[in-house]
Amino acid sequence: xxxxxxxxxxxxxxxxxxxxxxxxxxxxxxxxxxxxxxxxxxxxxxxxxxxxxxxxxxxxxxxxxxxxxxxxxxxxxxxxxxxxxxxxxxxxxxxxxxxxxxxxxxxxxxxxxxxxxxxxxxxxxxxxxxxxxxxxxxxxxxxxxxxxxxxxxxxxxxxxxxxxxxxxxxxxxxxxxxxxxxxxxxxxxxxxxxxxxxxxxxxxxxxxxxxxxxxxxxxxxxxxxxxxxxxxxxxxxxxxxxxxxxxxxxxxxxxxxxxxxxxxxxxxxxxxxxxxxxxxxxxxxxxxxxxxxxxxxxxxxxxxxxxxxxxxxxxxxxxxxxxxxxxxxxxxxxxxxxxxxxxxxxxxxxxxxxxxxxxxxxxxxxxxxxxxxxxxxxxxxxxxxxxxxxxxxxxxxxxxxxxxxxxxxxxxxxxxxxxxxxxxxxxxxxxxxxxxxxxxxxxxxxxxxxxxxxxxxxxxxxxxxxxxxxxxxxxxxxxxxxxxxxxxxxxxxxxxxxxxxxxxxxxxxxxxxxxxxxxxxxxxxxxxxxxxxxxxxxxxxxxxxxxxxxxxxxxxxxxxxxxxxxxxxxxxxxxxxxxxxxxxxxxxxxxxxxxxxxxxxxxxxxxxxxxxxxxxxxxxxxxxxxxxxxxxxxxxxxxxxxxxxxxxxxxxxxxxxxxxxxxxxxxxxxxxxxxxxxxxxxxxxxxxxxxxxxxxxxxxxxxxxxxxxxxxxxxxxxxxxxxxxxxxxxxxxxxxxxxxxxxxx
Numbered sequence: 001x002x003x004x005x006x007x008x009x010x011x012x013x014x015x016x017x018x019x020x021x022x023x024x025x026x027x028x029x030x031x032x033x034x035x036x037x038x039x040x041x042x043x044x045x046x047x048x049x050x051x052x053x054x055x056x057x058x059x060x061x062x063x064x065x066x067x068x069x070x071x072x073x074x075x076x077x078x079x080x081x082x083x084x085x086x087x088x089x090x091x092x093x094x095x096x097x098x099x100x101x102x103x104x105x106x107x108x109x110x111x112x113x114x115x116x117x118x119x120x121x122x123x124x125x126x127x128x129x130x131x132x133x134x135x136x137x138x139x140x141x142x143x144x145x146x147x148x149x150x151x152x153x154x155x156x157x158x159x160x161x162x163x164x165x166x167x168x169x170x171x172x173x174x175x176x177x178x179x180x181x182x183x184x185x186x187x188x189x190x191x192x193x194x195x196x197x198x199x200x201x202x203x204x205x206x207x208x209x210x211x212x213x214x215x216x217x218x219x220x221x222x223x224x225x226x227x228x229x230x231x232x233x234x235x236x237x238x239x240x241x242x243x244x245x246x247x248x249x250x251x252x253x254x255x256x257x258x259x260x261x262x263x264x265x266x267x268x269x270x271x272x273x274x275x276x277x278x279x280x281x282x283x284x285x286x287x288x289x290x291x292x293x294x295x296x297x298x299x300x301x302x303x304x305x306x307x308x309x310x311x312x313x314x315x316x317x318x319x320x321x322x323x324x325x326x327x328x329x330x331x332x333x334x335x336x337x338x339x340x341x342x343x344x345x346x347x348x349x350x351x352x353x354x355x356x357x358x359x360x361x362x363x364x365x366x367x368x369x370x371x372x373x374x375x376x377x378x379x380x381x382x383x384x385x386x387x388x389x390x391x392x393x394x395x396x397x398x399x400x401x402x403x404x405x406x407x408x409x410x411x412x413x414x415x416x417x418x419x420x421x422x423x424x425x426x427x428x429x430x431x432x433x434x435x436x437x438x439x440x441x442x443x444x445x446x447x448x449x450x451x452x453x454x455x456x457x458x459x460x461x462x463x464x465x466x467x468x469x470x471x472x473x474x475x476x477x478x479x480x481x482x483x484x485x486x487x488x489x490x491x492x493x494x495x496x497x498x499x500x501x502x503x504x505x506x507x508x509x510x511x512x513x514x515x516x517x518x519x520x521x522x523x524x525x526x527x528x529x530x531x532x533x534x535x536x537x538x539x540x541x542x543x544x545x546x547x548x549x550x551x552x553x554x555x556x557x558x559x560x561x562x563x564x565x566x567x568x569x570x571x572x573x574x575x576x577x578x579x580x581x582x583x584x585x586x587x588x589x590x591x592x593x594x595x596x597x598x599x600x601x602x603x604x605x606x607x608x609x610x611x612x613x614x615x616x617x618x619x620x621x622x623x624x625x626x627x628x629x630x631x632x633x634x635x636x637x638x639x640x641x642x643x644x645x646x647x648x649x650x651x652x653x654x655x656x657x658x659x660x661x662x663x664x665x666x667x668x669x670x671x672x673x674x675x676x677x678x679x680x681x682x683x684x685x686x687x688x689x690x691x692x693x694x695x696x697x698x699x700x701x702x703x704x705x706x707x708x709x710x711x712x713x714x715x716x717x718x719x720x721x722x723x724x725x726x727x728x729x730x731x732x733x734x735x736x737x738x739x740x741x742x743x744x745x
Contacts, residue, residue, distance in 0.1 A: 066435075071327045072285045075320030083313050094315035101291075101318040104325050108333060109257040109277060110270045111293045117307045118289040118317040123166065125276045125292025126219070126248060127173050130156070132296060132305035133216050133246045134174070142304065146175065152214040157182045157204070157245075159196045159231060160417070161224040182208075193418070194229035196220065198236065205243045215245045222269050223251030226416045228365035228426065233268035240273075249275040252428050255282045255337050256364065279321065283328065283336050284432030288321045340364055340427040346438050347425060350445040367414065369395045369422040370455055392421045393484035394455055397544075399423040405447045408440040457547045458486055465542075468555040474566075475559055478539050482531060485543035489555075491562035510565050511538045517561050525554075 082093055102116040119125050135141055138148040154176065158167050160183050167181040182204060187197045205215050218240055220231045230253055240247040249272040256266055269275055274294035279285060294307065302308045309315065325333070341364045348366070370391055399413035402423065410430025415421050425444070427436055465487045469477040478488035491514055493506050518527040518540065526543030530536055540558070545551075598606065 066284065068324050068327050068332075069284060069286050071323045072288050072320040075323045076287065078323075079316040079319045082316060082319070087312070090312045094312040097318050097322045098315045101322045101325065105277065105279075105291055106293065108330070109254065109293070110262070110267070111275070112270070114293040114295055115302070115307070116318075117292045117294070118321070119292065120289050120317075122250075122276060122278055122290040123169055125274075125290060126166075126250070127170060128305050128307045129246070129248060129274050129292065129294060130170055130174055130217060132294075132301055132307060135301050135304050136296075136298070137214060137216060149176075152212060154180055154216045155182050155208050155213050156180055156217045156219070157184055157201065157215065158219040159183075159221055159224075160185050161194060161196075161226065161229065162219055162221060163225050166219070194224065194227060196231045196236070198232055198239065201236070202239055205239065205245070209243065215243055217246045217248060220247060220249050220272070221251045222249050222266060222275075223253030223365070225251075226414050227367045227419075227422075227424070228253060230265050233265065233272070237268060237271050246274070247272045252278070252282070252426070253364065255428055256341065258334050258337050259341070260334075281429045281433055282340075283324070283333060284435075285321070285324045288324060289317050291321070336432050337428070340431045343427040343431055343436060343438065343441050344425075346441045347445065350442060364428045365424060365426040367416075367419075367422045367424045369419065370398055391459075393482055394459065395421045395423060397484040398451060398455065401451060402444060402447060406440055406444045408434050408436050409444040410434050410436055411444065451544075453547050454544045457549065458484075458544050461545060461549060461551050462487055464551045465555065468551055472555065472559040474562060475555070478536050480530065480536055480541075483541055485526070485541060486545050486549075486551075488530060488536065488539045488541040489558065490539045491558070491566075493566050506566075506569065508538045510562060510569070511540060513565050514558065514562050515540050517565075518558065525549075 082090065085093065098116075101118075102114070105116055106112065106114045117125055117128055119128075134149075134154065137154075141148050156167065156170065156176075158181065167183075168178065170176070171178055171180055184196050184201050184204065187193055187195055201218075208215055218236060220233055220236050222230050222233065224230075228251075230251070233247075233249060237247055239245070249269045253266055254269055254275060254277055256262060257270065274292060277291045277293065279291065280288040292307075296302055296307075299308065303310070328336070344364050344366060396413055399411060402409065402411045409425065410427065410433075411423055411425050413421060414424045430436060466477050469475045469487075469489050474491055474494060476490045476492055478490055480488050491507070491510050493503060493510060515527055515529065518525075524546060528541050528543065530539055530541040542554075
């Protein structure tokens with residue numbers, strides 16, 4: 001066998017052994033320890049799972065767990081202890097906990113004579129209600145099953161603004177076809193465009209009854225998931241009574257039922273047949289169940305639907321909420337909900353250009369987006385603006401920046417069907433969880449007003465940036481509608497003597513170096529490679545820009561730096577080629593010199609010992625001279641570089657820089673002089689549009705003197721003897737070691 005292949009096989013076998021050992025180590029960590037582990041080790045493992053290394057690099061928004069939160073967490077531990085009691089004691093405790101929690105919730109949210117079903121998934125309560133309605137409307141359903149549904153097809157109505165996927169979830173869990181669902185559009189002609197069309201719903205129900213179908217359930221919203229709009233619950237209840245349809249209401253606006261006074265629009269929810277509450281986020285309680293309040297007189301049907309249970313342990317779901325409600329008390333609960341409503345009023349008062357259609361208490365949420373056409377502040381309610389392409393990206397970036405700058409505000413980005421992407425401030429769902437205070441709302445409005453000029457200027461400057469890029473042949477404009485900044489460009493090399501592969505590599509290297517140099521400049525601009533999962537590559541993306549940005553100077557500087565990088569790369573290639581050829585030539589000269597030496601000295605002088613004796617009797621003076629090679633391109637004895645290539649060795653700054661002023665900014669009117677440290681390095685581009693001044697004269701405003709520029713002179717690169725010694729390849733005869741080599745020109 002080939003020894004090389006044998007050696008490779010040995011290395012592969014060793015590698016497989018290492019991988020096998022490493023795999024066994026990982027498997028041992030996954031397997032259950034046979035001897036058990038102590039409490040400290042287990043808790044340390046849990047801590048490592050909760051806080052990994054990534055948490056140190058990425059800041060994550062954490063929930064504010066107060067004392068009421070600790071009571072809720074304590075409830076889960078107590079439930080485990082209570083479950084081991086004897087049956088009689090357990091039944092007594094669970095009955096007391098369930099009855100107390102039901103009474104408190106019904107009184108808090110003004111729902112008289114109601115029962116409560118506690119569940120972890122906020123959709124599970126509606127699912128149980130659907131089972132209850134089917135058992136109630138189809139008398140023989142318990143014995144005949146789904147064959148009863150074939151006689152009269154059931155219909156479930158829901159708004160077009162309800163939670164996405166809610167109807168599909170109900171059908172999949174109940175085994176109903178999707179044709180059971182009937183989506184009711186929102187108003188298009190009269191009334192709010194975000195409420196269910198009551199007249200159209202009336203027509204749909206009447207047509208379904210005439211066609212032999214059975215309307216079962218209507219799902220209404222008291223606060224849509226996106227913008228917090230509330231349907232006309234009073235009119236909807238009248239229709240449900242008329243057609244014998246069950247009315248279910250859900251939404252975070254139901255939290256305002258605990259306040260006083262309550263708007264009539266929300267108060268109508270108390271007349272519904274069932275409604276789902278989520279007190280956890282409203283009150284800042286972690287891991288507490290949601291509650292579905294309902295009214296039904298037949299306990300047997302409720303048991304068949306799963307709304308009640310004969311197992312006492314299942315009733316312990318209410319224990320965390322039972323403890324937390326007692327800890328907060330009635331006043332504490334109302335105060336937290338009122339605090340969220342007050343935060344909305346504070347936000348509206350701080351930013352007066354926000355306008356609302358609905359009452360504050362009926363919709364404790366603010367949804368807005370950016371509009372470049374607004375002259376009174378650029379922010380209006382989302383439903384007063386029309387969709388604009390790039391504004392979608394701007395709104396996304398605005399929401400992300402506000403959430404990063406003021407994390408306690410809880411703002412997020414939401415996409416609505418008609419309005420597009422908007423920024424949402426919903427304190428009823430986030431204030432108690434994050435501990436939002438009025439100071440956070442004030443900070444949010446201040447950050448918003450600070451970002452507003454930059455957003456407006458960026459959108460105004462996008463077209464100017466595009467036109468400026470087209471003015472430079474070496475730059476190409478990159479169209480990316482998913483980028484919310486100024487824009488993107490790509491530097492394309494001017495060399496045509498390269499094949500496609502080498503040209504692509506050169507373009508990739510130049511744009512990468514260009515991005516690094518732009519990031520090193522003293523500027524407030526954000527230069528990046530663009531979105532993480534974007535399609536464009538080898539580009540320079542420019543983010544938000546300030547109001548005083550000079551787009552022309554920015555693009556001109558980028559083009560100049562790109563040309564300098566290209567010239568420096570070309571110079572390096574030429575230098576490398578010259579050195580390579582020089583080394584080959586020197587090696588050839590040394591080879592010839594050795595041959596000439598052999599001919600002159602003879603063969604005897606090359607033999608060891610014999611050569612020494614011959615040299616002693618007949619000394620021989622070598623005539624071999626030192627050899628050098630020239631770095632000059634073309635062999636003229638000196639390298640000639642133009643001014644642009646010479647400037648590439650130093651980092652170039654923008655054309656004009658004032659003292660204490662960032663790059664690419666327009667000069668202020670009060671500026672009296674240029675900075676002494678500013679450099680004028682782009683001689684081929686910087687003075688293209690500059691009017692030359694006669695020597696000795698001053699520009700108005702005490703501007704530093706700009707001499708009249710002539711065509712860029714040729715520079716000669718002179719190399720000293722010490723520097724040349726590093727590049728000299730020569731053979732120095734014996735006895736002439738002290739002589740210095742000739743300098744290289």
